[in-house]
Amino acid sequence: MLGEKITARAHTNIALVKYWGKENEQLIIPANSSLSLTLDEFYTDTSVIFDESLDSDVVTLNDNAVNDEKITKFMDIIRKNAKINTFARIRSINHVPTSAGLASSASAYAALAAAGSKAAGLNLNERDLSRLARRGSGSATRSIFGGFAAWNKGNDDESSYGYSIQNPVKMDINMIAIILDNQPKKISSRKGMKISIETSPYYESWIKQTTEDFQTIKDAIKENDFTNLGKTAELNAMRMHSLTLSSDPSYLYINSDSLEVINMVKELRENGVECYYTMDAGPNVKIICQSDNINAITDKLSDKFTNDQIKVSGPGEGIKYL
Ligand code: DP6
Secondary structure (H helix, E strand, O other): OOOOOEEEEEEEEEEEEOOOOEEEOOOOEEOOOEEEEEEEEEEEEEEEEEOOOOOOOEEEEOOEEEOOHHHHHHHHHHHHHHOOOOOEEEEEEEEOOOOOOOOOHHHHHHHHHHHHHHHOOOOOOHHHHHHHHHHHOHHHHHHHOOOEEEEOOOOOOOOOOEEEEEOOOOOOOEEEEEOOOOOOOOOOHHHHHHHHHHHOOOHHHHHHHHHHHHHHHHHHHHOOOHHHHHHHHHHHHHHHHHHHHOOOOOOOOOOHHHHHHHHHHHHHHHOOOOEEEEEOOOOOEEEEEOHHHHHHHHHHHOOOOOHHHEEEEOEOOOOEEO
């Protein structure tokens, strides 16, 4: 029913097999399938209510007004599907510890897709919700689902959707996020992946390799093989970052602090503490580990970083209405 306020919660996710490049920019059809772990510590709560008295969408994020054309365009997709013209009040709260720098478009668009579509009177199943979330931001496709989730590349709006790989997660797996920078990205993922796909001479090899990595990680999940999952996720992340280095112009998300964390992970591993690193379109590093090793890793990190910079998270749930 139009006029009812709907609130949805979506958790962020970190890709173990990265999405990096679009085949179709307008529909956000990716160049490869990707696979992620949804995290319980970081999430977004979004309320939507359609209101006949408005002459534009009114949006707040953490109670500050935002004016973002991307959000209006996204709401236009919902309006078109629901065959309505009414604008909405949208209130979004990011439950990412302040200064975390992990505020992600994944949880934001997953929560907005769920709350917005339901408030507009649409009753979408999870697959259709993931297709809608995809139109806001690619990584949001996977945040509809809890635990291990994937985004099937597909080749059109219908066939490019998210699905659950395993939820609840059987593997003992955690991520430790190390917050090195909470400033907005200098080169957004949207811009970065466009430069990579258009100019990196290694892009074709990336597609071939990442397709293999997807299968390896999927098998590792099935076989509860943490070592193979961690090793492959780390390699896949560095393969993605090598595309940024080989682009024209070349750019880099890894900074000297990121390198320091990477070296710590290698040293921990040499000393028998099994852990792996992954990075996205920014300098923050996420360490993949099992419960027994969390203390050894955070102890080591605290030599150099403050407690506020170190966030431990386990697997999180899929979309839910509050
Ligand atoms: C490195 O989903 O933020 O985190 O679709 O343009 O909004 P748009 O990009 P976005 O890109 C995420 C890139 C990544 C890898 C991943 O999450 O798969």
